[in-house]
Amino acid sequence: MARDRGELNREGFARYKDDVRKEGKPFFPYGLFHDTVMSLVVVGVIVALAIIWYVDADGTEAGILGPWYAPPAEPGTTEFIPRPDWYFYFLFYLLRIFKWPESVFIATVGIPTICLILLIGLPFYDRRRERHPLRRPVAMTAALLTVVAMGVLTWKGATAREALGSELVLAVPEWAERQGFADNAEAVRGAELFAQSGCMNCHVYLGEGNANLGAPDLSAIGETNDATYFVQYLTNPAAFGNNVMGSYAYLGEENLAALGEFLASSKGPAGD
Numbered sequence: 001m002a003r004d005r006g007e008l009n010r011e012g013f014a015r016y017k018d019d020v021r022k023e024g025k026p027f028f029p030y031g032l033f034h035d036t037v038m039s040l041v042v043v044g045v046i047v048a049l050a051i052i053w054y055v056d057a058d059g060t061e062a063g064i065l066g067p068w069y070a071p072p073a074e075p076g077t078t079e080f081i082p083r084p085d086w087y088f089y090f091l092f093y094l095l096r097i098f099k100w101p102e103s104v105f106i107a108t109v110g111i112p113t114i115c116l117i118l119l120i121g122l123p124f125y126d127r128r129r130e131r132h133p134l135r136r137p138v139a140m141t142a143a144l145l146t147v148v149a150m151g152v153l154t155w156k157g158a159t160a161r162e163a164l165g166s167e168l169v170l171a172v173p174e175w176a177e178r179q180g181f182a183d184n185a186e187a188v189r190g191a192e193l194f195a196q197s198g199c200m201n202c203h204v205y206l207g208e209g210n211a212n213l214g215a216p217d218l219s220a221i222g223e224t225n226d227a228t229y230f231v232q233y234l235t236n237p238a239a240f241g242n243n244v245m246g247s248y249a250y251l252g253e254e255n256l257a258a259l260g261e262f263l264a265s266s267k268g269p270a271g272d
């Protein structure tokens with residue numbers, strides 16, 4: 001009773017040829033017409049979006065889709081947090097799930113390569129003629145899982161917040177202890193700001209952080225000046241001949257005062 005696969009394939013192919021003869025339409029002009037209309041629709045949508053983006057009803061150099069221009073890029077910044085375009089959020093989040101360096105290879109090379117091989121091999125292992133979605137449970141489940149996984153990863157990637165400096169903040173109690181400013185709440189708050197504001201991309205503090213661009217170790221900087229001086233310094237480093245550090249005036253007076261208090265309280269670890 002079992003007919004072999006070749007016979008089934010030949011039968012299917014004959015049926016296909018038959019269909020083409022009875023119902024098929026030549027590519028010219030039918031297919032060409034379809035393609036032309038569809039291309040025009042796509043180009044039309046792009047042109048329409050460009051016009052909507054450009055139309056500026058109130059003279060603010062911004063249409064309803066957003067501003068014409070974003071602020072100019074700042075090449076000297078050390079606090080920029082790079083974010084991918086939205087359609088890469090799923091990959092972006094996939095990379096966050098895997099931790100450097102042990103398993104990152106799985107996310108960057110392993111999973112994408114396996115998926116590509118499966119896709120390239122598709123015509124060789126999926127050889128049934130059946131195309132009805134309900135009669136292709138494996139393929140449909142795989143497709144659905146892929147869409148759901150990418151959707152969830154995109155959403156997670158879009159809402160993920162960078163834990164900038166969060167690990168450095170964990171060191172604050174130890175700093176307060178060693179520097180002896182644990183009772184000074186403002187200095188402790190300043191220390192947290194210091195850990196979170198990117199200062200340690202350039203400065204070393206009690207052996208942590210990086211020494212970059214000639215920035216001094218700040219562990220005992222409180223020996224040299226007082227809080228008022230540091231607030232002025234951070235507000236406008238350029239006025240003190242420091243053209244490497246950007247101004248931190250944007251942190252606001254209260255935060256600057258806390259930072260100043262922290263720096264002034266940093267007189268080097270007691271007993272060292």
Ligand code: HEC
Pocket residue numbers: 078194197198199200201202203212213214215216218221224230233234240241242244245246248259263
């Ligand atoms: C881009 C690198 C960079 C970043 C980020 C940075 N600094 Fe600096 N900072 C420097 C450099 C370089 C100097 C030394 C300038 C000089 O010697 O004239 C300096 C000097 C200082 C000084 C003066 C030291 C002295 O001898 O008087 C203080 C205080 C200071 N930084 C605090 C901070 C704080 C607080 C932050 C974060 C809010 C910060 N810096 C972020 C590069 C940086």
